Amino acid sequence: MSATIDPQIAESLILHLLEKGTIVDADKDKKFGHQVVLLATLVGQEQFTDTELDAFLADARSLANQLLG
Numbered sequence: 001m002s003a004t005i006d007p008q009i010a011e012s013l014i015l016h017l018l019e020k021g022t023i024v025d026a027d028k029d030k031k032f033g034h035q036v037v038l039l040a041t042l043v044g045q046e047q048f049t050d051t052e053l054d055a056f057l058a059d060a061r062s063l064a065n066q067l068l069g
Contacts, residue, residue, distance in 0.1 A: 009034050 008024055013034055015021030023031065048056060 005034060005037060006030070010038060013038060 006026070009026050009031060012021060012024040013031065016023045043053075043056070046052075046056075
């Protein structure tokens, strides 16, 4: 992944999650890298306690299992 965030990709990912737009056409690895950086940034800003972080990760794992299952 490039060290540079493409604002157009980042914005389109956020708008897509908010159901207000579509994801721009980009390499799947580049989109995945942006998702990881955005998630890490947003989670970091929340400053979860250990218990809150564990709960967040459990919810994320459950959602991922539903989407992949």
